[in-house]
Amino acid sequence: MKKLSALIALALFAAPVAYAQDGLSCATSIVIPGGTQTYSTNTTTNGATIYNNYGPLASPSNDAMYTFTTGASAPGAGGTIRLDSADFSAATYLLDSCPAGLGGPTPIGVNATVGGQITLPALLANHQYYVAITGTAAGGAGAQGTAGWTITPPYPVELQSFEVD
Amino acid sequence: MNTKMKVLALALLGLAGYAGSAVAGCPSSPVPPWTSVGALGGTATIVAPGYAGTACHLDSALTGDASSFATVEDDTPTAEVRYRAQFIINADNLANQGLVDAAYIFSSSGAAGPSVQLSVVGDGAGGRLVSFIVLNGAAVNSLPLAAGENRVEFDYNTTGGTFSAWVNNNVEASPNWSTPITGTATVDTAFLGLAGATPSYLTSFAGTTVGFDQFDSRRSTFIGF
Numbered sequence: 357m358k359k360l361s362a363l364i365a366l367a368l369f370a371a372p373v374a375y376a377q378d379g380l381s382c383a384t385s386i387v388i389p390g391g392t393q394t395y396s397t398n399t400t401t402n403g404a405t406i407y408n409n410y411g412p413l414a415s416p417s418n419d420a421m422y423t424f425t426t427g428a429s430a431p432g433a434g435g436t437i438r439l440d441s442a443d444f445s446a447a448t449y450l451l452d453s454c455p456a457g458l459g460g461p462t463p464i465g466v467n468a469t470v471g472g473q474i475t476l477p478a479l480l481a482n483h484q485y486y487v488a489i490t491g492t493a494a495g496g497a498g499a500q501g502t503a504g505w506t507i508t509p510p511y512p513v514e515l516q517s518f519e520v521d
Numbered sequence: 522m523n524t525k526m527k528v529l530a531l532a533l534l535g536l537a538g539y540a541g542s543a544v545a546g547c548p549s550s551p552v553p554p555w556t557s558v559g560a561l562g563g564t565a566t567i568v569a570p571g572y573a574g575t576a577c578h579l580d581s582a583l584t585g586d587a588s589s590f591a592t593v594e595d596d597t598p599t600a601e602v603r604y605r606a607q608f609i610i611n612a613d614n615l616a617n618q619g620l621v622d623a624a625y626i627f628s629s630s631g632a633a634g635p636s637v638q639l640s641v642v643g644d645g646a647g648g649r650l651v652s653f654i655v656l657n658g659a660a661v662n663s664l665p666l667a668a669g670e671n672r673v674e675f676d677y678n679t680t681g682g683t684f685s686a687w688v689n690n691n692v693e694a695s696p697n698w699s700t701p702i703t704g705t706a707t708v709d710t711a712f713l714g715l716a717g718a719t720p721s722y723l724t725s726f727a728g729t730t731v732g733f734d735q736f737d738s739r740r741s742t743f744i745g746f
Contacts, residue, residue, distance in 0.1 A: 408661040409661055411625075412641075412717055413642060413719060414653075414662070416661045416662065445620070449621075463719060464720060465720060466719050468620035469619075493620070494620055494644045494645050
């Protein structure tokens with residue numbers, strides 16, 4: 357009974373969250389949990405102009421932003437972000453920051469080939485990274501649609517258990 | 522290398538190419554007429570022949586990481602609220618340049634930070650594009666480059682609130698792209714050459730040269746050719 361009460365209390369506490377993780381800005385990036393995750397991202401219905409460019413890569417089309425944070429141990433190179441499918445000229449970019457403004461940083465990993473992937477470089481410990489789903493410069497402003505992609509992070513899944521007695 | 526823009530006032534009068542190299546062979550350094558040359562993780566060298574009838578051109582190549590650059594710098598602009606520039610680029614050495622293989626080829630900045638940046642990127646079909654990124658104007662677009670030498674020109678006009686671009690186009694009244702801009706950042710410095718490439722560019726094109734020539738900049742007059 358105590359556990360149920362605690363869960364209800366937690367749910368009530370969590371309900372009035374100030375913002376959603378909708379992927380439409382850096383601040384509201386969708387959090388990628390540990391372990392392999394597969395997404396279907398529609399940048400037409402759930403995208404926004406977060407950046408006009410990622411370094412030298414022009415990006416006039418909509419973006420959707422995801423994020424993950426590494427743990428206390430710095431992951432070595434490895435892990436992938438694979439573009440499984442796309443009905444537009446899609447690109448996936450790995451960013452080591454997500455600063456304010458319309459000029460985005462140069463990605464530290466890039467891919468625009470369906471079936472291709474970003475192999476993650478060595479990452480910093482306790483660092484927040486971002487994955488942008490967007491269109492290529494060649495695709496122009498109309499490069500938006502649905503992209504399927506899979507991230508296999510280099511860090512292990514951290515199983516967490518909470519219990520309120 | 523023919524670098525017309527040493528002093529904006531001279532360029533406004535349409536004067537004075539840098540003709541010394543045509544007679545005496547290529548100079549060992551682009552300084553002068555450029556303010557300086559910088560290469561960190563790359564090379565910026567002057568080689569013969571030039572483009573469109575000149576004796577020499579600038580070859581820029583990157584060999585390092587994403588922070589690498591190989592550029593020449595012009596510090597003669599002074600808080601310019603309107604800035605036109607044109608140059609020739611030959612990027613034929615970037616064979617099969619991919620959709621995410623990109624590097625800056627030009628950038629300008631002022632007291633408020635970067636204003637205009639141009640980059641080269643693959644088009645996914647064996648060709649390449651020049652992208653115009655107006656950082657302080659919330660505008661971006663890409664236009665195709667042809668094989669061989671390309672004349673790229675733009676007009677960054679903060680007082681008129683427009684940005685226009687021409688690629689191999691000598692008709693001022695018909696730019697290939699024109700868009701309203703809202704930025705007010707001025708231009709104090711310009712860089713020409715490769716810089717800030719993506720990881721895939723550096724993997725595929727380390728040491729590959731891209732050629733530049735005939736840089737010209739003015740305040741208001743269409744440059745053309």
